[in-house]
Structures are given as structure tokens and as C-alpha cells.
Amino acid sequence: MTRPILSHILVTAFSATLALAPAALRADMVDIAIDSHILPGFHRLADRSRVLSETANRDCDANSVDLRAAYGTAFDAWVRVSHLRFGPTETDNRAFALAFWPDSRGKTPKALNALIRKNDPIIDDPEAYTAVSIAARGFYALEFLLFDAPLQQAGTDTYRCALTRTIARDIAATSAAIDKDWSERFAEEMRQPGARYQSEAEIRQELFKALDTGLQILVDMRLGRPLGTYDKPRPKRAEAYRSGRSLRHVVLSLEALADLAMILSADTPDLGDDLAKAFATVRAHAERLEDPVFAGVAAPGPRLRIEALQQDIRNLREEIGLTLGPALGVGVGFNALDGD
Amino acid sequence: MPSRRGFLAGLLAAGMAPAASWADLGTPALLSAGKTNDGRYVLAGLTGAGGILFTREIPARGHAAAAHPSRPEAVAFARRPGRFADVIDCRSGAPLARLTPPSDHHFYGHGVFTPDGLLLMTTENDYEAGRGVIGLWDASAGYRRIGSFSSGGVGPHDMMLREDGMGVVIANGGIETHPDSGRAKLNIPTMRPNLSYLGFDGSLTEQVELVPELRKNSIRHLAMHADGTVAFAMQWQGDLGAVVPIVGLHQTGSAPRLMGEDDPRLRNLSGYGGSIAFSKDGMQVAVSSPRGGLVQVMDTGSGTITAEHWLKDVCGLTQGANGLIASSGTGQIVQMGKDGITALAHTPIAWDNHLIRLA
Numbered sequence: 300m301t302r303p304i305l306s307h308i309l310v311t312a313f314s315a316t317l318a319l320a321p322a323a324l325r326a327d328m329v330d331i332a333i334d335s336h337i338l339p340g341f342h343r344l345a346d347r348s349r350v351l352s353e354t355a356n357r358d359c360d361a362n363s364v365d366l367r368a369a370y371g372t373a374f375d376a377w378v379r380v381s382h383l384r385f386g387p388t389e390t391d392n393r394a395f396a397l398a399f400w401p402d403s404r405g406k407t408p409k410a411l412n413a414l415i416r417k418n419d420p421i422i423d424d425p426e427a428y429t430a431v432s433i434a435a436r437g438f439y440a441l442e443f444l445l446f447d448a449p450l451q452q453a454g455t456d457t458y459r460c461a462l463t464r465t466i467a468r469d470i471a472a473t474s475a476a477i478d479k480d481w482s483e484r485f486a487e488e489m490r491q492p493g494a495r496y497q498s499e500a501e502i503r504q505e506l507f508k509a510l511d512t513g514l515q516i517l518v519d520m521r522l523g524r525p526l527g528t529y530d531k532p533r534p535k536r537a538e539a540y541r542s543g544r545s546l547r548h549v550v551l552s553l554e555a556l557a558d559l560a561m562i563l564s565a566d567t568p569d570l571g572d573d574l575a576k577a578f579a580t581v582r583a584h585a586e587r588l589e590d591p592v593f594a595g596v597a598a599p600g601p602r603l604r605i606e607a608l609q610q611d612i613r614n615l616r617e618e619i620g621l622t623l624g625p626a627l628g629v630g631v632g633f634n635a636l637d638g639d
Numbered sequence: 640m641p642s643r644r645g646f647l648a649g650l651l652a653a654g655m656a657p658a659a660s661w662a663d664l665g666t667p668a669l670l671s672a673g674k675t676n677d678g679r680y681v682l683a684g685l686t687g688a689g690g691i692l693f694t695r696e697i698p699a700r701g702h703a704a705a706a707h708p709s710r711p712e713a714v715a716f717a718r719r720p721g722r723f724a725d726v727i728d729c730r731s732g733a734p735l736a737r738l739t740p741p742s743d744h745h746f747y748g749h750g751v752f753t754p755d756g757l758l759l760m761t762t763e764n765d766y767e768a769g770r771g772v773i774g775l776w777d778a779s780a781g782y783r784r785i786g787s788f789s790s791g792g793v794g795p796h797d798m799m800l801r802e803d804g805m806g807v808v809i810a811n812g813g814i815e816t817h818p819d820s821g822r823a824k825l826n827i828p829t830m831r832p833n834l835s836y837l838g839f840d841g842s843l844t845e846q847v848e849l850v851p852e853l854r855k856n857s858i859r860h861l862a863m864h865a866d867g868t869v870a871f872a873m874q875w876q877g878d879l880g881a882v883v884p885i886v887g888l889h890q891t892g893s894a895p896r897l898m899g900e901d902d903p904r905l906r907n908l909s910g911y912g913g914s915i916a917f918s919k920d921g922m923q924v925a926v927s928s929p930r931g932g933l934v935q936v937m938d939t940g941s942g943t944i945t946a947e948h949w950l951k952d953v954c955g956l957t958q959g960a961n962g963l964i965a966s967s968g969t970g971q972i973v974q975m976g977k978d979g980i981t982a983l984a985h986t987p988i989a990w991d992n993h994l995i996r997l998a
Contacts, residue, residue, distance in 0.1 A: 389878030395828035403815060403825040404769060433828045495880050497906070505879070519823035527819045536819075632952030633674065633968030633989040634929035638874060638911060639702060639718060639748065639796075639859075 672701025788841025
């Protein structure tokens with residue numbers, strides 16, 4: 300784990316210069332979060348998504364090894380930033396345009412089938428495509444085209460190829476727009492209180508909330524949806540199971556959240572050490588499952604291990620709420636906690 | 640806080656009239672769910688000054704409550720995705736009935752009695768179908784389930800009797816959830832909240848939606864003025880940096896009016912309206928925000944924000960005799976008026992989202 304050490308050094312170094320520098324020039328955990336966690340993450344997403352679109356233009360065959368690899372790499376980049384749901388990702392529903400999940404009513408296959416059935420020419424116009432059902436956009440829609448056997452039988456090869464290219468191009472455009480907004484405007488608005496955030500506490504709250512919500516999504520959605528109930532497990536609700544990525548998303552998300560937790564605990568090194576250990580343990584438990592699509596939810600033994608992982612993450616979230624929240628001065632009350 | 644046993648003994652000593660009414664209890668003015676400092680979940684009856692008249696234990700965290708219009712009975716609703724609503728005789732402490740929704744349904748935490756007290760109506764999630772429903776229970780026959788009808792949308796939350804006595808108005812929050820996924824929201828990009836006016840037979844008489852840019856503003860809680868104006872409080876599901884209205888007013892047959900539009904102080908609410916209440920004369924409407932830690936008061940005529948009262952984790956809010964009464968998750972009961980905040984009581988109970996005023 301190099302992050303806490305690096306952050307600590309950065310904080311110390313900048314603190315030392317702080318006394319000499321004008322008040323506006325300061326580096327703290329917010330700057331570190333922006334410069335080492337947020338901006339590189341969205342930049343990587345934009346870059347990998349551009350490669351995905353270029354690859355689809357060269358080879359749109361659903362079975363293409365290159366295309367599937369480019370898809371996986373770009374999707375990885377999204378999952379690593381999928382907890383950063385504020386500002387540029389929320390403009391024009393961009394995050395949902397990249398990631399329409401969960402799809403509890405099966406809207407994605409319905410929307411794709413409708414386009415294919417009608418040979419809808421809307422896919423030829425990138426601008427117009429942003430107006431189609433949001434369920435027909437993004438990584439989860441593309442997963443159907445690349446990995447879902449029934450959908451691969453629908454319509455013509457030519458149309459599906461064009462649709463694959465259109466979705467990949469749309470992913471690249473959306474990712475580029477998020478990256479641009481972050482680097483040109485939003486990063487500066489977040490570095491210090493002003494028009495967007497009224498106090499430093501609000502900024503820390505936003506970052507803490509990203510960590511907390513990321514953990515909650517792991518518990519409730521990425522693990523909770525396939526687990527369902529003991530009597531009614533729901534393996535077909537596992538995230539991106541068609542491409543075999545369900546467990547991978549849990550691990551990637553844990554890595555990204557651990558990185559953010561280390562940054563946010565840089566001022567409280569003992570707590571940072573505890574959290575680093577806790578994240579490492581949880582991640583080891585996840586990797587040990589060796590069940591890429593959580594098929595085990597329907598079998599008593601394996602199910603227990605997936606439930607145990609869910610409980611680990613729940614405990615970690617609670618610990619973070621009880622320790623890191625107060626350390627950052629962003630405690631949440633009985634009613635403020637998750638609302639109703 | 641009197642112990643339950645002491646409270647019961649007091650009641651017995653006071654004697655019980657055969658035809659029980661709310662007056663037997665020393666007339667509680669308010670009901671609220673809460674959590675005691677030793678971790679029990681309760682429904683409590685309070686005086687108008689915030690004194691605790693009774694507490695009754697309930698199986699899990701509560702949310703709102705409904706009081707029977709004449710009998711001293713209250714229904715404490717579980718917080719969503721709750722599977723119980725407990726009817727409690729607030730005179731004897733006896734549980735009168737436990738309402739369990741049909742399989743594949745859960746409660747959202749709100750409900751109302753019809754004015755004659757014969758029927759209890761509850762907001763529910765028919766979660767396999769992703770459909771909001773209003774459950775109907777026969778309050779004259781042991782709260783037997785007698786049917787249900789569509790709420791007019793997804794995720795119905797608060798509901799109130801219409802002032803014209805012709806039915807109910809429902810806040811359909813628009814958010815789909817499923818108990819398998821806890822409280823996770825499953826349809827944010829496609830959500831479409833609305834305000835639905837229904838007859839007691841479930842017929843839809845009017846439905847209000849906001850402009851498409853505000854579709855992520857979940858319409859959750861309601862207040863009713865004597866002239867029939869409905870105030871609604873919303874919870875924004877989009878980006879928190881946006882300055883969005885949290886309170887609106889609606890009169891049947893006209894377009895909704897949004898309060899405090901473009902006022903930067905809207906951001907103090909953190910995109911989250913918890914409870915909503917009118918002043919007695921209807922000149923003001925107030926909204927609480929536990930996330931922002933304040934109550935904002937708005938002028939219903941001009942729509943401008945006229946006052947802000949700061950209180951940590953404030954949520955319960957209702958009209959009192961001398962201004963607004965608010966409660967908080969830190970146990971405070973306060974009055975809010977022209978002179979700011981006046982503490983009424985500090986109790987060892989973390990008060991849950993709503994203060995229910997008894998007529």
C-alpha cells in the first residue's frame with residue numbers, strides 16, 4: 300500500500316510550504332483527491348473509451364477478441380470512477396448514459412430490440428442518438444451486443460455492427476465530456492469554497508459521500524441484487540454477468556474506494572492504517588470467491604461466502620461512518636443518514 | 640419520561656370511560672415515532688408543549704403515524720421497506736391489530752383514515768410489479784384487508800385527505816425500490832414523480848407532473864391548508880450542486896407553483912425536504928431538512944424565502960398553537976416563530992421524520 304505514505308508525504312511537504320505561501324496556494328486532501336484520484340480516473344475513462352470506439356470502427360464483430368478486450372478495458376475504467384457521482388457525471392444524465400444499471404424492468408434489451416427490429420436510422424446520427432432511450436446507451440447496452448446470444452440473432456449483421464459502433468462512439472463522447480468538464484472547470488470549483496461549495500466541510504462531505512455511497516452500492520446492488528433472498532436467489536441480476544464481470548466489478552470498486560479512503564484518512568494515520576487493513580481483508584475475501592458471476596448465490600455453501608463478503612463490506616461501511624466521518628467533521632444524524 | 644408501567648397505573652387510577660376518546664389521554668396534540676436512548680423503537684404521544692404523554696414500543700424503526708379521527712387509536716407505520724403497521728390503543732397500551740401487507744407488498748410509512756373513521760388507507764409498494772398501490776383496511780372490523788387500488792404512480796409516499804372530502808391526494812415519489820436491494824433506488828434515470836388526486840374508489844381525478852428538468856425531484860411529503868391548497872416537499876435525486884426548488888404549492892385545476900425559485904439559499908436544504916407544514920393562516924409554508932440542519936420558511940403569496948431556523952438533524956415539523964413545532968434526531972422539541980427558535984423540551988428520544996398533529 301503506497302498511497303497513505305505518498306499522501307502523507309505530500310501533505311507534510313505542502314504543509315511545510317504553507318506558512319510561506321499565499322493563502323490561496325494550499326494542498327490538502329481535497330487537492331490530492333482531485334489530482335491523484337479523480338482527474339486521472341476520468342482521464343483514463345476518456346482515453347480507454349476513445350480506444351474502444353476506434354476498435355469498434357475497425358472491427359465490429361461481436362466475437363472480435365480486440366473489441367472485447369477494448370470493451371473490458373474501458374468498462375474497467377468506468378467501474379473505477381463509478382463512485383464519483385457528482386458534478387460532471389450528473390450533467391445531462393451522463394453517468395446513466397454510460398451505465399444504465401440496475402435495469403430492473405429489462406429496458407435495455409427492449410430498447411435495443413426495438414432499434415434493431417425497425418432498422419432505425421437514428422443510429423447514423425451521433426447527436427440524435429443521445430435522444431434515444433437512455434437504456435440503449437452505455438456499457439450495459441454494449442454488453443448485450445457483444446455477449447447476449449438472443450440479441451445476436453436479432454436483425455441483420457450490418458445493423459448490429461452499426462449499432463455497436465454507435466454505442467461505442469457515444470460512450471467515447473460522453474466520457475470525453477465528463478473528462479473535459481472535470482479538468483476545465485469542476486476541479487477548480489472543488490478546490491476551495493465558492494459558488495459551488497459554500498464551505499470546505501461541504502467539499503469533504505461530497506468526497507466522504509462518494510466513499511459511503513460506493514460501499515452502499517457494493518452491499519445493496521453489486522452483491523445484494525444477485526443474492527436476493529435465501530428462498531429466492533437472483534443470479535441473473537448479477538451485474539454484467541453476460542460478460543462474466545460481476546465479481547471483477549466488486550474487486551475494482553473495492554480498489555478504487557480503498558484509494559479514496561486512504562486519501563481521506565491522510566490526516567489521521569492510525570485510522571488510515573486500520574482502514575487499509577480492513578480493505579485489504581475484504582478484497583482478499585472477494586478474490587477468494589473465484590465465482591466470476593456469483594452463480595454461487597443459489598447454492599447454500601457458496602452463498603454463505605458471498606453473504607459473508609456482503610457483511611464484511613457492510614461492517615466496513617459502518618466503521619467508516621463511525622470513525623472517518625467524524626474525523627472529517629462530516630457526521631450524519633439519525634434523520635439525515637439516508638433519508639425517507 | 641414516565642415508565643410504561645407507571646403510565647398505565649396512572650391511566651387506571653384516572654379511570655377509563657367506556658366510550659374511549661382521545662380526551663382520556665390528557666389529549667396528546669402530537670404523535671411521533673422515535674428511538675429511545677436504550678435502543679428501543681417507539682411511538683410516542685406528546686403534548687403541544689413537547690411533554691411525553693406515552694410511549695409504546697413497536698417492532699422496528701417507525702416513520703409516520705395516523706390517528707383515528709375519534710377513537711384513541713393510532714397506527715404506527717414501519718419505515719420503508721416495512722412489513723408491519725401496528726394499531727395501538729393509546730389508552731390501555733394494548734396492541735389492537737398488526738397490519739401485514741400482502742406478500743410482495745411493503746408499506747412506505749404513511750397512511751390516513753377516512754373522515755368517518757371506517758377505513759384506513761396505506762401507501763404500499765407492489766414490488767414485483769414495480770407499482771404503487773393504496774391498501775384499504777376496514778377499521779370497523781379489526782383492520783381486515785379489503786382491497787387496494789393504484790396510487791397513480793411509482794413509489795407512493797405521503798398521502799392526505801383532500802380538503803373537499805372527495806378523496807385523497809398522493810405524493811408518488813417516482814422511485815422504484817425492491818426489498819432485495821435494500822433501500823437502493825433502481826430507476827433514477829427514468830423516474831417520473833407526480834401528485835395524484837384520487838377518489839375513495841381509486842378513480843384518478845387530477846394528476847400533476849413537474850417539467851422534465853425536474854423529473855429527478857421526488858415528490859414525497861404533503862401538507863394541506865384549509866382552503867385546499869396542497870404543499871409538497873421534494874427530494875432531489877440529481878446533482879447536489881444544482882439549485883433546485885424543494886417546495887411547491889398546488890391547487891386543483893391550476894399549475895403548480897414552486898417556492899424560492901433561483902434563491903441561492905435553496906442550497907441550504909441540501910436537495911432534501913424532510914417534512915412540510917403550513918402556518919395556521921396559510922400565509923407561510925415551511926420545510927425541514929435534516930441534511931441541511933434547518934427549517935426554511937417561505938411566503939406562500941410571493942414564493943420568497945422569509946426565514947431560516949437552524950437546528951441539527953431537524954425533521955419533524957407541524958403547525959402548533961403559537962407557530963411551527965419541530966423535532967430533531969437529537970431529542971429536541973422546539974417552537975419556531977418570529978422570534979426564532981424556542982426550546983420546548985429536550986427528550987431522551989431521537990425523533991423520527993414526522994410529527995403528526997392530532998385534529
